[in-house]
Amino acid sequence: MTERALTLRLVSLLLSYPDSELLAGRDELTEAVRTLPDSPQRDRLLAFAGWFTAAAPEELARHYVEMFDLRRRSSLYLTYYLHGDTRRRGMALLLLKQRYRVAGLVPPEGELPDFLPVVCEFAALEGTRGEAPLRQHRRGIELIRTALHDAGSPYAAVLDALAAALPELSEQERAEVAALALDGPPDEEVGLAPFAPPEYMCGTESRA
């Protein structure tokens, strides 16, 4: 396992629900973080591990549910950020699932294929080729990261680590992320364009 794979595997685990198994392994997780070479990723994961190890289990559960289960803004389902609640989302989910299959992997039954811990695990298993979905959903990851920072969540550090492992955002991507944060996920406007003979159409141009 490469250090990079370990980093992604750690991100995958740390972003999972803090159930009893994960809680029991907190020390090992911290230890594993320590084995990483000095890097921004290591610093950020260590910062998170500190809180994660010290916090009471009930507090961890409450915080996780609040951040990831009951808030759209920092939901861990990546295709939501790219496609919102549109019909393209089903196809995007399918695409991921097929990608896992092509790699000889069986997609999870109890979880969607775009769940960030799943996507990270895929990257950890498949190396560079497996990181394609992460790169494709770079903007969504950035949105989650920003939302977690805004909410003052310690989980922001995990997303920092993940972001640091990925290519930097370009100027254009940054602008897109800002627009997404402002407007929310995309919606669909099928059938919303006005239709009528041209003489009736003045003033109805879309303000896109």
Added chain:
Amino acid sequence: MGAMPDPLPFTRRFLTRAEVSADGRTLHQIDPSAWDRFYRDRWAHDKVVRSTHGVNCTGSCSWQVFVKDGLITWEHQATDYPSVGPESPEYEPRGCPRGASFSWYTYSPSRVRYPYVRGVLLDLWREARQRLGDPVAAWAEITGDPGKARTYKRARGKGGFVRSTWDEVTELVAAAHVHTTKAHGPDRVVGFSPIPAMSMASFAAGTRYHSLIGGTLLSFYDWYADLPVASPQVWGDQTDVPESADWWNSSYLVMWGSNIPVTRTPDAHFLTEARYRGTKVVAVSPDYADNVKFADDWLAPHPGTDGALAMAMGHVVLTEFFRDREVPYFTGYARRYTDLPFLVCLEQRGDGYQAGKFLTSTDLGDDEESAAFRTVLLDDRTGETVVPNGTLGHRWSESGKGNWNLDLGDVEPALTLYRWADEHVPVDLPRFDEGAGEGGTTLRRGVPALRVGGRLVTTVFDLLMAQYGVARDGLPGSWPQSYEDSMQPCTPAWAEEITSVPAATTARIAREFARNAERSQGRSMIAMGAGTNHWFHSDTIYRAFLALVMLTGCQGRNGGGWAHYVGQEKARPVTGMQHLAFAFDWQRPTRHMAGTAFWYLASDQWRYEGFRADELANPLGKGLLRGKAFADCNAQAARLGWLPSHPTFNRNPLDLADEARRAGSSVAEHIVGELKAGRLRFAAEQPDDPANFPRALTVWRANLLGSSGKGNEYFLRHLLGTDAAVRSVETAESQRPHELDWTEDAPEGKLDLLTTIDFRMTSTALFADVVLPAATWYEKHDLSSTDMHPFVHAFNPAIAPPWQARTDYDTFLALADRFSALATDHLGTRTDVLAVPLAHDTPDELAQPGGRVRDWKHGECEPVPGRTMPKLVPIERDYAAIGEKMRAIGPLLDTLGTTTKGITYDVGPELAYLRSQNGVRGDNRPSLATAEHMCEAILALSATTNGRLAGQGFRTLERRTGTRLADLAEENEGKRITFEDTRKGPQPVVTSPEWSGSETGGRRYSAFVINVERDKPWHTLTGRQQFFVDHDWMIELGEQLPVYRPPLNMHSHFGDQTLGEDGRAEVTVRYLTPHSKWSIHSEYQDNAYMLALSRGGPTIWMSTVDAEKIGVADNDWVEAYNRNGVVAARAVVSHRMPAGTVFMYHAKDRNVNVPRTELSGKRGGTHNSLTRLLLKPSHLIGGYGQFTYAFNYYGPTGNQRDEVTVIRRRSQEVTY
């Protein structure tokens, strides 16, 4: 980076390597162009599954769901509805933008994916559970410790959920139910789920569970104020209406408060098609609603004054089509199918008279059985009195067998006594447009009268002519001179003053409506909606509407009559659904409860009244309501056996049965004795005693706090015990109820456990203690039907419930199992006792003759169960066997069969069929172990879906009516719709005695066609459609006949509610909460599509006039407040709105864009923060004829339209 071993101890993975099969082979995709195939196949679906949209939409449209690799990727309207035959438009396709955006709920981030419990409660639970070892003892300790209880109740609505497991959470809920049953009584375990028609198995799973343990089931149709109370009053029928394809058969269609394109979207095309055919369409709506632009005429009465408009139209119809010219079609219809010819006793009142009771055989000295229920008319040929066939007395007597029909023989009923009259006498009639208070005053007009058997009588028709102010020569009293006379009710000019609709327009529309009916033999229709049905006095509004369709012979005709489209819930396979949903196969009856009365007491809204019931009484009343608060009326209705009342007594019913056994008396004797001695009280008299609190509430398929909870802030404060923005003071001491115990400190947090089962995090879920993840409508087996079309069809799982979601069916099975396990030690087998109200469509209708109120508590009679008080029915419950009873059809169906609307069916062959189809359990009982089994059983046991039962039912009915009916089902006697059939596509149902219309020969369904064409009586006192009702309390309220009652005058009852701070501009306006086109209740409002199409988040629509008064521009933030609460919203300023009225669309949930309010400083406020409950006393009546109880058939409505609110601009900086 170098390679290193995985240092982590976790074995779990989301992704696993594809397995090699047992024979050593494995499938590898070696095609290097694998990705090409993905793109090539991207529109090829693995399967297409048919389903529909669940509980909250009346459309019941069939949809195709496309599945690929276990993912729902697409959905599409089904187009294969069975044809409705030639010369009529088809049903297909059906759908709307809301349904089309449903599938994205499946994977939406807002979905409830795991079982949740609020952390503070779960910590308490785990600790106590661990320490005590016994879950029931743990729940007892937590709820018994005031400190602990307060801690978790105060946390409601404030987040803090953590995931639990199904196992843990099922045990918690089951322990709470066992403890509540044991310590407080099974009737303190309450279930709420509405509208069985739109997913019958899911409904039935929970109601069956509650029925088996003895829990209380709350009604919803009346609670939603969708029940048109006029329908049971006039017809003795809950609701029966035409399917939408029957609009095509209409040639004059009035949309009255029903916004068809918006709220009946999939059906609206029939309206378009009817217009192309030449049907005239009229819209009556105070605002420029979407449907208005499709109408030929638009009448815009002030909100809530529709009754005045309808009365004026009735005035025109009676004047021009009955007085000035006789229309044989109308008078023939009136004589045969209405109570207009029946005789009413006139009682002396000062120097005049007033209408009393119907003249009955008893009054004529007859002492035959049920003579008090045989109403009398005059034969116009002979002048002799006659008791015609078909009265209630014929329905429930031995001698009535074969005579319960509308056949008049040679008799020609006299509509008027004008030519027979001994004298013309003055009668006092109620009017409510004038007078000091809500009770109005009286006016004096005259009727022709005749002395019969020592009594002065007149006909209902003569009284109606007087009520509508249609003058005839020689009659005394004050009458309008012309349509232009605005001083006299009910002229068009009088209505113009009230409604603003020009008198000439009213007269023209009325004339057209009736003339069309005359020429087409009854094809004039009124489609009415919540705009007219959600008022406090909606029953009077509706009776004025129904008078129009009955006078013009439109009811029971295709293309004519009423078309009430509010909260349709026609579960067409009703018999199977009801018997299994309420576990009538194991025990009868169940604890059905009137929802509004329950919430009124449970949420302590009764403590905040500004006026009393006697305020509503007309001077014609005898003072029966004098000094009574609304809660007093409810308490009286409970003890007289009129309405159910659960929780029932201030003692655990299980303990009552034990006491009786120890005392060696029957349970009923014991209870009557204890009540008489005053040792036992009805819980409705002590709603704030902890012994009487509802303790555990389970809500499924519903969003109580986000949609229907009128008086939201009272719910939050008293029922849940958390933050609330109630601004009202409690009722002044002088106005308080006399019969209820008043505790100084109102309880907060009555409820120990609120469980919500949903797939969305609704407002109800946000306040729940436990949230369970439900399967969506594309993830389960179920059945759907509606009033709007004549088909039944299925829900099917396109995918298995994802994450940890479960179907409602499986959830309740698991709960029943755990309940049984815990109950083995804690409960065992116990005897329960139910107080059961006098029931509709049973001989109970004969219990209280004349609708005379006699109260045993006041010594006016003895308490006799089943006559002067509720029946007392003991039921033995083996609490350890609940889980097994859930899964098998019980033995009562073998011996008692099934009964719907008074007709009993032998279902022996059906049980045999189900044994083979579903398999058996236990003692050779047909299985209900899965939702599919339940669906199969519902279909097999219902006459609409099983032709054999339809034929049998009609033959049974024939023995009572003596007329021919069975031929209606003959063409389908061999037809049985199986669940498999419904999974393939929508299946047309069979004509059945369960309903009043006919599909025979492929015709369109319309209500009461069987009554009109086959002389089958209505289920009323006279057996006819009743203009006139004579229960004591109806006399008290002045509502014996249709009458106009204006909206309640909130200002006079609750005073000026403006704050007037610092001269800030405010305006007080009428506050309405209609449905929008971007949601179905709270559903879809959080959906990106609908948020994009609408403005999203809470909005209040107001007129340009009102906006200008308070300096509000479009999209500004405003605050609306009154004594009930406060809500912040953006203003939508529109010319569409009339001045003085605002809309806040129904069911704006508190999870999208809801800021803190300036006034309370708290986040939240919903559309129901400004509303509250008011009980109308006439909705509580029972024990007499059609005024008897059935679930969702009768009961107080949770109306909300009479409310007013103050609006002002607020700071444009909002925080969340």
